[in-house]
Amino acid sequence: MTKKFKGFLLYVGLIVLFGASMYLIIREGQAHQLVSDSADSAHAPQNLVEGFSVFLALMAEHIHSSFGLLLLQIIIILITCRIVGLLFKRIGQPMVVGEILAGILLGPSVLGRFAPDFSQFLFPRESLGNINLLSQFGLIFFMYTIGMELDVDAIRKKLRETVMISYTCMFFTFFCGLLAAYFIYDRYGREVPFLPFALFIAITMSITAFPVLARIIQERRLTRTHLGTVALAAAANGDVTAWCLLAIVVAISQAGTMLGAVYNILFAAVYLLIMFTIVRPLLRMVGNLYHNPEVIGKPLVMLMFLLLLISSYLTEIAGLHALFGAFVAGLVMPENMRFRKIMTEKVEDVSLIIFLPLFFVSTGLRTEIGLIDSAEMWLVCFGLILVSTIGKFSSAILSARIEKESWKNSFLLGALMNTHGLMELIALTIGYEMHILPPPVFVMLVLMTLASTFMTTPLLSLINFSFRTGERLRLRRTETVGQGPFRVLISFGRAGSGPVLLDVAFRMFGRGDTKMDLTALHLTVGSDINPLHTAGFEQVSFEPFIREAKRLNLRVSTRYEVSNNAGDTIVSLVNDEPFDFLLVGAGIAMSNLPTDIEARRIRKSLFSLLGGARVQELLSPGSLIHDKTRYFIEHSRCSVGVFVNRGFTRADHLIVVIDSEADLPLLHYARVLLRSTHGTAALLHRRPSDDASPAPDTVTRELESFIAHTENVHLLPERDLTRESFAEADFMLVGYATWNVISDVCREPLRQMPSTLIIHHRQR
Template identity: 45%
Template sequence: MKKISLFYIFLIFLFILSLGFILKTGQNLEPVKVNFHSSQTSPEQNTKTKNHLSKNTSSRPDFLDLEAMGKIFSGHLKQPISRLLLQLIVIMFSARFFGKLATVLGQPSVIGEILAGILLGPSLLGLAFPEGFQLLFPKESLSTLQILSQLGLLLFMFVIGMELDLQILKNQAESAVVISHSSIMFPFLLGAGLAYFIYVPLAPEGVDFIAFCLFMGIGMSITAFPVLARIILEKGLTKTALGSLALTAAAADDVTAWCVLAIVVTIVNAGSFSSGILMIVMSLTYMFVMWKGILPLMKRAGNVYTTKESMTKSITAFFFLFIFLSAWITEAIGIHALFGAFLAGVVMPDKKELRDNLVEKIEDFSLTVLLPLFFAFTGLRTKFGLLSSSGLWPIFFLILFVAVLGKLGGSSIASRMSGKNWKDSLSIGILMNTRGLMELIVLNIGYDLGVLSEEIFSMMVLMALATTIMTGPGLKLVEFLFTKGGLTAKATSNAGILISFAQHSRGLELLKIAYGLFPEKKKKER
């Protein structure tokens, strides 16, 4: 054995013996506070110190005391960082598992992540394992979870903004505004009409009809911009004219809807229209500044910082600061922080290399870790136990029917009037009918203000989930009807074959070629 090994063993042995001797010798010592000042310690302070010491000494566990060790371990689990890590583990695993399951079933993975949040919430986990639910998601820990989820949503919306084709947006700006405003006015009017019939039996006591009516209208008008964006991203429609138009219309829809929501909130709070109008003016001003002032500067930056070598840590930090600053400005205005992040992505340089580098730095972490927290946090706040009364189900289906009719119908009609064919019009209507968790944010505002009762809140939440689940099957149904035996196929089957030829001998040869291309025509004539 080498000398260095012997020295190492001796050093460890000496360390253990010395430390054990010090601990054993000082075990019976008691500290005596030495007063270095003129005043002496009061008898009450000495008594309090002795009691604290005796309490700590008595609570010192024996290594064989499993009960005491279990209490210490449980206390460690209740530490904020320990609980947050456990929440991340559970939420990420649940989101990935149910996201994959939803994909297998033909649904977007976002549906599985939403359902994962509901399964972890009070509606299921809280009922089946209340103690485990309280240990995993105590109320004091939800604020941290909410902040992280909002951060993930901001980064995701920045990526979605970068994915947009600005040239397509310029060509479709007029159509997008018409579609978005139609998708607000139609469901808003139907929701207000529905409020007239359900106000008496279901509105909270003491709530003014105008406030209830306006919140039912705005609750029907929301399109889930982030959920719709993620569905479009997963289906590969981001670079298509249909996907860009739907995403642009949804963005305009939510900006307008949030402005209308601000006006509604001011009315509910006995305010005036002036604050809502001011917010709209500030929002339009900020968009103008971003488009005319920041966009040209970003184009210049794109000519310099394109390669990975040029994307230093300082430059990357600058882009992150730009994202958060834009989000902070829109949050301060009152429309929502995520639109600031989206606008920051839209005005980024259109250099593919630069965008790819930023997406690589942001997308994986935000999509995998942070964004599922957004769905989980919202699921933790929903309760479906209030729908146990069978008398509420007919009202729920009426709410669902009105929501689908207003959103899908209004968007589809406006899209058709803008020149789109029926296939694209219905597809846009189905995409705009996606409400998701942006709807839940609006509902929570109404619930916190006391405008929406628990019953209405629960039914509207269920409506939001149902309309989101409809999106995938609805798009497939439209694709089937217009491409596989539906309207397009029927129109083709009624068409004939026109052959032009000068010589009679060439007619038979051309007819054989035509039948080779369209064999169904030969069978039909037979």
């Protein structure tokens, strides 16, 4: 008997022993019970059909339980917000606009109107308290991350430049809000005191949504521009002031009068003094000691969360609202960006993905558009939207012009500062829960929030179109042709591919007669990326590139962008600015193309799924990069080079494939490349096999002239690519049109090809 079999018998024996023991214990226990189970057994299911009925009854009971219903609500809310948010993202709108609208769709305005029974089942009145509680808790974490996104030192440095824009824009809109409240108070707000009613309308109109604005600026590639910097700094200045004012407004609203809120305001002043003069310096020391994941443990994270909760609690009991304390707790976090990044990663995903959609729906459940039931009320709603928009626009344009901004930047700044978004929605919710904003006014202001945020992106496009930016840039391109340096844009994804593309660009253009102006572009895909995280991404991505540039003694510029569509962003950038050449990587490791044996094995395994012809097409070298090459070439107005890296280390032995007159510009690139490498070049003139014409054509004459005037160049004897063509080559130049031909008819020889640059040449 083996040891394994003995162990098996032991396990079986233990199971039988303990099973029998448990049966005896249960039987003896039932013998001592005082209550007979005959009544229960009478209702017990007698067969599987009755058992299934019991199962369904228990399931219905669990579905209607408070916890089961809450889970179902969260599932429906998350799915709806995600779907609607993505739809809005596809039309160029921030996802937050779609998520806010999703909340309204699930509320009484849409779901409650068209499916009242399902709405009552999904969101019964007694269950709304759980959603509201979770959403408020999530808002605390969200405001904490917003506070950490704002760099207080950066705001202070930009304060002198943006104080006129931020405060003029904010206080003028605040005045417009007070004026609007005065005119609608008699009709819609007489049941509440005028002062808190007017202050809440004014503060909601004057807030600019910093997080939404930051993401719009990222999507429009304005982050590193003068306009983007000014807009972000002005919005940050305004947000800090607005939330301080909101705390005062809440205190006044709860006290009833300005005099009654004196002690609340004094508490706020002392609280801010302690947080910024005592707590912040202490946290700065913590941030200098702990700024990487290896040393930030759970005790430190718990301490930060405890500080957040204590700060929120203090402002809540003092009548300033817990969200103000969370915002300030984020502001006083250590300035060390690594520390802030780690802390935001701890809370941001949960707060943005789960809790914020709950807040949108809790707001949507309060937003009953049917409350606006008359033409007069709709006129008031449109009037509030108009007053808010004109107030923001006019004040931003006026203050920007005073600060010597151009007319175009002034209008763009007005459109950006008019973004309300989530921040205003939070302020509105506070006013509604304090019974200061009546339900009809609350609905009007929610619609104003949606309209003002939705119009930001179209307005930016309209302003750019009105100023005919594209026409002026194209005119500038035409006027400066051949006068300035040769501008090359290198776009790379992985950090390791940046130095390789730089080396290729240096060999191709760095030794020519024209001075080269080189810009490196790296993209992070995803417009909802926290601005705190982009600095780390940028540093990691460009570090190898900059190191290689120093080795080559090259001066380079770097551009970092966050985008939803990398291809559109790259093409838009080279078309909007006067670049002469776009160099991109093929995005695949063609040095790892399958061998003949591997290819046959893959074809056999995939044949039933795709069909033999389709598999052969997918595995061909041309198809692997064709789509990417075609996209850049068809949409870019400059010359494009797509680099296929097959272990590139040098370009000493060059092969140039010439098929027609369209390929003759490759000879210029080859001449510059030979000048930088002092290597050799082989020219392959692809000629039809039936070409017996004795008269030399234009291509032949150009090739003969090139060979005669250039050293170490020879013409290959073969008429088409073979394996022998690549015997000594370590770099190949080929035109885009020619590549499309040879990648189809020369598949097998191309498996031996070296690193290749596919070029589509446009005249400068």
